[in-house]
Structure formats: C-alpha cells, structure tokens
Amino acid sequence: MSHQRQDPATITESLGRTSLQTLIDSRFYITASTSDTHRVLKIDRTDPTVLNVTEDATTYDSTELDLLLRMVQDGNKSQGGLEKVLEFQ
Numbered sequence: 197m198s199h200q201r202q203d204p205a206t207i208t209e210s211l212g213r214t215s216l217q218t219l220i221d222s223r224f225y226i227t228a229s230t231s232d233t234h235r236v237l238k239i240d241r242t243d244p245t246v247l248n249v250t251e252d253a254t255t256y257d258s259t260e261l262d263l264l265l266r267m268v269q270d271g272n273k274s275q276g277g278l279e280k281v282l283e284f285q
Contacts, residue, residue, distance in 0.1 A: 214226065214227065214228045214229070214283070215227050215229075215280055215283040217265070217278050217279060217280050217281060222240070222241045222242045223238070223239070223240050223241070223242065224238070224239040224241070225237070225238055225239075225265070225268065225278070226239070227261060227265075229261075232257060232258070233255055233256075233257070234255070234256040234257070234258065234260075234261040235251070235252065235255060235256070236251075236252040236254070236256070236261075236264070237249065237250070237251050237252070238250045238251075238252065265278060
C-alpha cells in the first residue's frame with residue numbers, strides 16, 4: 197500500500213466521489229476518491245458517549261481500496277458485514 201502524505205487542502209479540493217459504508221450501526225467508513233486516489237475516514241461509535249474519528253494516513257489506489265474494504269467485510273461477516281449506505285459527489 198502506498199504511504200504518500202498529501203496536503204489535506206489539496207485533497208479536499210480535488211475529491212470527486214465519496215461513499216459512506218457501515219458495520220452494524222457503530223462503525224462507519226467514509227471513502228473519498230478522485231479518479232486514481234482514495235482516502236479513508238473511520239468513525240467508531242461503539243461507545244455511544246464517545247465519538248472516535250480517525251483519518252487513515254494511507255493514500256490508496258483502486259485495487260488497494262477494494263482489498264481493504266473486502267478485508268473489513270470478511271472480518272465482520274459474523275456481525276452482518278460491511279454495507280454501502282450512501283454514495284455522493
């Protein structure tokens with residue numbers, strides 16, 4: 197996986213497609229993409245009194261992002277897996 201750091205302002209200005217995916221109703225993954233660059237924001241609400249938000253420092257290509265989401269899906273099948281809730285631009 198690529199470990200490139202980019203200026204957040206540059207990334208935010210150039211994002212084209214965004215999707216929200218959820219595990220049960222307590223963990224969320226927001227993926228933001230340009231044509232060839234993907235970033236992931238993780239939101240954990242397993243404790244309803246705490247909002248835990250983590251920006252993944254890794255910049256993924258399409259193949260790497262698909263692999264990451266498949267691993268999350270496979271690792272959580274017993275709890276319902278990963279579900280795409282929303283995709284927007």
